[in-house]
Each structure stands twice: as structure tokens, then as C-alpha cells.
Amino acid sequence: MSVPKRGPVYDPGLCRCCGNIKKCRLLNVEYDHLGQKEIYSDIFVDCFGFILSQLDGEPDGRLICATCVIRLREANSFRLQVLLCEERLLARFQDDDKPIKEEIIIKDEVSLDAEPMYDDEPADDIHSDSLEQQEHPKKKSTKHHSKRKTKKSKRTKENITDETLLKVERLNRRLQEMQYNDTFPKAEKKEETSLSLENIITLVENSYVCPFDTSFSDYFCVYCRTIFTDPIKLREHTYTHDPQTIKDVLAKYTATKKIQLDLYRVDCRLCTEVITDIGSLKRHLASHGKTVHEAPNEFLEFKLTSGKLFCLECGRGFAFFHALKKHMAQHFGTCICDVCGAHYFEERMLYLHQKTHQKSDEVFKCVECGKEFKSKYTRYLHIFKMHKNEAAYPCSKCDEMFFSYSLRYRHKIDVHGEERQFKCEVCDRSYDSRKSLREHNRRLHLKILKHACHMCDKRFYLPSRLKEHLATHTGERNFRCDFCGKTYPRLRGLKVHMQAHIIDKKFKCDLCGITFAHKVSLKIHLKRQHQNESFNQPN
Template sequence: MSVNNRKGPIVDPGLCRCCGAIKKCRLLNVEYEWSGQREVYADMFVDCFGLVLSHLEGEESERLICATCVVRLRDARAFRQQVLLCEEKLLSASVQIHDDDEDKMKMDVEVKQELDMTRDDVSISNDDHHDPIDDSTEPQDKDKEPTVTSLNIQVKIEDMHEETVMPMSPVPLEGAADEQAKTDMLDELNSMKKKLDQLQQSEPHPAYQVYRQPSTVDKDLHMLRNIVKIVENSYACPFLTVFSDYHCVYCKEMFVDPTELRKHTLTHDPKTYRNVIDNKKLIQVDIGRIDCRLCDEKIDNIDSFKDHITSVHEKKIYKDVSNEFMPFKLKIGTLTCVVCGKNFGFFHALKKHMAVHYGTYICDVCGAHYFEERHLIFHKNTHNKRDVKMFHCNECDKTFRSKYSRNFHVARIHKNEPAYPCNKCDEVFISYHMRYRHKMNVHGEKRQFPCDGCDKVFDSRKTLREHNQRTHLQLLRHQCNLCDKKFYLPSALRDHMTSHTGERNFRCEFCGKNYPRSKALKVHLQSHSAEKKYKCCLCPSAYTQVTNYRNHMRTKHPGNDYD
């Protein structure tokens, strides 16, 4: 259901195409406003990852993204901008350093040239080169009286300690002893470099302690690895459920008989279980047969199987975790809890009971256990009914305890939007019952539920349960106030009351006959449309129902064998 928002449309509920979660979603190719900025999420995918998303021009349900994925996308964009900014700063700094080096080299050349113009007898050795550079090009005039001067030279090595700056003793450079002066200068420079090398080697380097990430125990990961090892090396059968229907964990095929489920599961390679395991859901495994796949050992206990594959087959099983999955022993009819031995009529009730043993969300008021936090929240609302916020439907008088339930009700009931997809084709249905019938009629799913008390077989658990309660358990809770008759359904009691009041409110539009119950009218209408296959051999009368034929023979032709 789309909701208009001043910052952009919101779809609630919606299926996020990035993480698969059902929650509030936004449209990928619609512009939204956030913190004063305009953002289109499809364009952000292109900018950050170079990923062009498909189906952006299709249905609204195919181009949704939830708030969690939007936050992650914004973080990715911010990280990309941060990296680009630092890269730009690094490049600009590199260019500036390169320009400074060129300016410094130019200045050194100018200084050297100035010295050459003023002093032809001075030769300077560069610290960066080991070979001396002699810039004197003109021969010295022997007739010219030489002048004796002295030059104090101080060498400084940058980025070193203050002790590395050492003044040189004055070197007299006379015209007759020019070569000797150069040699002395080079020897002193070489001795200085040796002292500097000794100082650098003698300075202690700081010892940095290597940081080691502390080793942590991921128990969830250990549980998953144990489950995979158990399924791959045993005949334990993992499965999925929808209400009380069993589904293959590999191909999602539906089964009613757990024996057929186990046979079908054996056709799949257990090595592929690691690819289909869903760690977000509580894992269910049928342990009716365990046994080892690697040898002929017969094992009927999970703990014994763990000891067997570790000691005999040298498989790795983590000992720090237990209760990796919920164990069941599936069979047709009454199901028994493997932990406490309590019996249940159908699987959905047994699974709900298993929260007592495996539920991690516990009510601090009454101690009730639940598998999911949202179920615990709903339960806690029953303890403080005054503070419960109810969500009212604007189309009818119903109220709901969550906004999601209200929106789902509006979409399914009032807007007639399909919400039950078929897992074998692309059809989507308005109700669970319609999908149920679709799988039976179109995909040929066989659903047979035999009654334990008689030979009748039903095609749904609901009809089997109603049959047991009405016929075998005699749960007739609706009693007539005028007689002693009891009924299973209130509608049956209302139909019965017409026998006391004499009302005949159901009239046939073809012949004008009146009937006290709608069911009786429906049976009568068949006489106008269906073939009358029950014909009397003594008179021209014919009937569509065998009961009407027998009544005719009993009243019109008594004493005759009408069977």
C-alpha cells in the first residue's frame, strides 16, 4: 500500500529487492529528500558501484528498497566521497612538493653561479653527491698576486639530530695549494658522513608492539557447521513447514505424508545442504532415522552420532554448542514431542509447543516462551491491556495489534490484493484456501488425511478435525432452548429453530415452493437443472435425489421393493 509523504512515496508493507525483507520501502527510481539533499537510489547504485538495476520501469513492487538498505547505500556513497577527497589532497600535495623541489634546485644553481662569479678559486662539494664539482674554467694568472682568504663551511643534514650538525675547521685556499684544499675538504666531508652513519646506527629504534586481534568464539557459526556435518553424514532429514504441511528443504516440494518426504529428500545430494540452509530461521530436522552415511553403523541418537563421526571418521564437531536444531519424529496421526513426550494432533500445535524447550524470548511476567521477539511483544500486550495501542481499519470495525496486520487486512480484504503466492508458478491468490485448491487442481498435489476412527478420508486437515469433533468426540456445544437437540455449528442450530417457528423464508424462484432452510432450497433447485435419474417404475414420476425417490415409493407405492 503506497502512502504519500512530503519527502517521497512510502510503500508499507513492501518487499525489498536488496535484502528480501518485508517492511516499509521506498521506490528506487523516485527522487527523495534527505537532510536537505535530493537522492535517487538507482543513481546512487550507478555512482557507487557502477551497477545498473533492472525492472525500474515495471510494477511498483519490483523496485522497492527498505530503509536499512538505504542507510547502507548512503554510507557507501559517503565512503566513496571520502576516498575521492583524500585522493585529491594527496595528488595536490605531491604536485606542490614537486614544485618546491624544482624551486630549491633553481636557487642552489643561482647560489653556485654567484659564488663562481665572485670566487674562481672556490670549489663546493654537494652533500648529495660523492664526486666533487670543479666550476673553475679559466686558468689563474700567475703574475697576479694571490690573496689569502679563509672560508668557514658548515654542513647540515636535514631531519637529523642536533648532534649531527658539525662545523668544519677553516680551510685556507691559496692559489698555489688549490688542489690540496679540495682534497682536504673531501676527506673531512667523508669523515663527517662516517660519523653520521655511526650515529644513525647507534640510535635505538622504538619497539612497536604488534596488535593481535583477540580470538572470539562464534557459537552461531559453530552451530551451523555442526548442522551441516550432521546432515551431510547421516540420514537425518531437514525440512520446512507451512502450518502443518511439510516441504522439501532443497526444492520446496510439498508433502503431507512424512514418509514420502523422507523418500524424496534422499534423492537430493546432502552436500548441497550448505547452499540452501537458512540461518535466519529455526532449523527443523526429522530424526526418525539417523544412521551413518559413511558406514553401516546404526545410530538412533544425535549425541552418539557426533561421537561416532569424530572418533571413527575424524570429522570436526564443535563441543561448545548443543541444541543445534529442533528435533522431530514425524509420522501420520498423533505426533509426540521428543523432549517431554507430550502428544499433539497436528504439527502446527507441536511446533508451537517446542518454544517451551527451544524458545529464547521469555515473558518476565508469566514465563511464556517464544521463538520470535514480535510474538513476545504481542503476548506482553495481553498483560497490560490499558496501554495497548490498537490500529483500527477505516473500512470496517476490526482492530489490530500492529500496523502491519492492519495493512495486510486492508490489502487482502478491502482492496482484494493477492497476498498468497504459489511456490510452483507465478500465480498469486487472495486467500490461503484458494492457493490450497490451486495446488491440488493445477499442480496435482495429493492431500489425503484419513480418519483414525473410521474409514473416511478427507482432503484437508480442517474437514478432518471437524469430522472428529462432530462425529467421534461429539463436541455439540450449541443446544436448542426448546428441545434437547444439540448441534456442532451455530448455523445448524439456526436452521433447526425454523422447525419450531414454522418459518419458510427460502422460496424457489422457479416454482414458488418455500423451504425453512437454505440447504433444502439448494437441494430443490437441482430438480430444475439436473437430470432426474431416479425414475419410478410404477408411475411417470422422476427425481434427482435418491431420498425424494424413496419418500415417493414409501408414500405412493407402499409395500413395493423400491431399492
């Protein structure tokens, strides 16, 4: 079975309940929330008793945003809570057969029903009689008045008793619906989660379905936590582990963390059968005598490839895995932001996202120098690096500490042999960091050149390149060599010049003794400085 599908999401959409333009859902389409089905138009009928109009028209006229959905759920929960408490109250009074208790029920019902729901008789007269009896408990009446009042009281009591019975019957029906829709599905969901976990174990143990974990766009082996950037090498490595140990691995997963499975290859391990999809695999394993439960899948389905990645739900393509997983949350994420409607898999990520909506002026000040930071973490790194002169970036595979993220990144590649090769899909270049590949694509292939020169038609990817280019118009030479004082208009020119001071200078001028790293530099020097002097040019 595939993961249960949610209804469509429209972004942006105009919510007909609050009038705001946000990420919206359809009012009359079934959605899944925490294992329960919900149709928002039906909840409106249950909570408020009115039917929304124009639900058969175009989608843009029947949308509701995430904020209004949460308010609607809260209203429905409050309704169910009130019904439950009312039922308990009525049941307590019905269990007591004393006449005085019956009178209390009648008085309570009369006082609460300013607008009777089940009787056409006005409630004001009943209420006034009750008040009169309370205000004048010792007032004596004539015999005629007493008889008339007794008859009226009996009729009123009979009507109210019938009304109370109708209310009890109605509340019982609502209580049964509430127990079915609230209490029972929770227990059922817990059972379904256990059955789904057993299904995952059966799939991994008896097929080539590959479980994996991720951090941003890096892939991790679930058995030993080895890191990969190439999904092909991830699969090859994972198959070297015993799949029978997957049960112990999955026991470490939290209830809120979705298990990720690579369905690139779903062939059976028990025979040579070639299988193309997860549904066929389940039916095939059942033919081998394996138990496969009828339960929704509690895992995310992927087909990992070295190139572009595609969503198995809608077919949309992504260049990096973290972008695909963020998109998958729109299909299966149950944690929804009530401000913008963004979906997440974990409450922790939703909490971090919601903090971005909070306009806080809180800053974290360094007690040493007074510099202000937006987070405690950046202040922590600043203190360790600038004031304590201590490294704050630990390596996860050894005890080494580093002063920057880039130094730790390079350490993992050189020392621990982490394979990080990010290949360009357009050309044959490859890079050892995702950032370098992204900048390469933007600069050379996508031609994202946002920084334009106001004196000519040239455009540049980085503002530093534009600044260097402007020097060609103004004649400025802002890059100076610290060894010889020579200046250059561009940083690249200075870097090439600096190599002459660093590397071994094999070529020496016989006239003035200056040495050069390259033969061509010596020839240029001789022509410029010793043009009229006799000398022997180098061969």
C-alpha cells in the same frame, strides 16, 4: 550431545517476589539464558546482598515469574555496569601520581561514603572536617590547633588510603568476575555456534538425519521448498537431494532461526551400521574420522510420524506439528514474555505476542465506505475485494491471483499438485484441509456439541444446525427456492431440491408437461396432482 536442558517451568505458579500467579521458574535451580547459566537466588545475593529463605521446601514456595526474572537480570546488569565504571575511574586516578590528585581521591571517597563499608570509624567527623576546610580555606588557626589538626588529618588520610586500597582490590575481583561471566561467554558462544553449525553439516552429510522447514503444520523440503503434509513423503523426497549441498542451504538461515532435524532415521551413510540415537551417531562418525566438536546442539530434535507426534524432551503427544513446536518453545525458547511468561524462538513472534497484551482501541478505517477494521491487513483485503474488485491472494508458485484464501488453496491442489490429505486417526475418512479434519473430529469423535435446543434434548456442533432444528418446533420454512418458490425448514432440504433445477431432467409428465430429474419424483407428482386422471405410469 543433546540440546542443553532448562530447568522446570510451573504453570500456574505463585511468584514469591511479586505475588502474582503466572508461569514461573524455581529460584535455586540452574537455567540457561543466551548460552549462560543463571541461578536466580545467587543473583539476589550478588545484587542485594541477602539470602532468600525457605529454598529447600516445596517447589510452590520458591518460584519466580518471568517478569521478576527480567527485572533481576536488569538489576544485575546495572550492578556490573556501575562496577566497571568505578574501576575505570579508580584506575584513572591511580595512574596519576600528583599529590593534588591523591587529595581529590580522598575527598571523593569521603563524600561518597556516608556509611563506610570497611571501617568502623564514623564518617560524620571526617565529612565535617572536609566541609570545614572547604568553607574556610583562608581561615587562620593557632599553632596548637594547627598541629592537632595536622595529626588528625594524617591519621584520617592513612585510614582512608587503606580503605581506598581495599576498595580497589575488591573492585578488581568483581571486575574479573564480571569479565569472566559477561565478556568471555559471549565470545565463547559465538565460537560454539560456529562449531554447532559444523556438527549439523557433518550429521546431514554422513547420515540419514533429515533437515526440514515448516509453516504451521506443513513440511517443506529445505533444498527446493516443495511442500508436504505427510512426513514419510517428505523424507523420501529429501533423500533424493545431494546432502553435500546442505552447507549452502544452512548459509541462508538467520542467526535467530533454529534448524529443525528429523531423527526418525539416524543410520550412517558411510556404512551399514544401524544407529538409534544422535549421541551414538556422533561417536560412530568420529570412528570414521569425521570431526565432531564438543559443542551444544543448535537445532531442534523431532521424530516425524504420520500419526501423533511426541516431544522428545518430555514425551507429551500432539496431533499437529504446530502445536508440538509451540510446546517445544517452553523447553528451548529464549524469548520470554515479561507479562505472562510465554516462550518463543524468535523476537518477531514475541513482539507479535506482546501486542496482544496491549489494550489498544486503534482501528483502521476504510476511506471508501467508513468500515472499521482491527488491522491494516484486513483493511487492505477489504479495499481490494470490495472497492477495487481485484484479487489480493497471490499464488507462491505462479502469477495467479485469487479473491480468497480458499480459492488459492484449491488452486494449489488442482494446478500444482500439492498433496494435502489429512487422514482421521479414528475412522477411514480423509480431508483435503486441516480445518475440515478438525471439525470432523470435534463433531463425530469428540462430540463437542455446545449448542443445545431449549425445547428438546438435542445438541448440535454448529449454531446454524441448531437454527435449522428449531424450525421443526416452530413450523417455520425459511429456505425458499428462487426457481419455483417452494420452501423448506432446513438448508439441506433446499440444496437437494436445487439439484432438480440444475441437472438434466429426463422424466416428463405427459399430462402437464413438468419435467423431473428422478423417476421417483415423477411418480410422486402423478399420485398427488393427477390422482383421478387417466395416465400411463412410467415403468
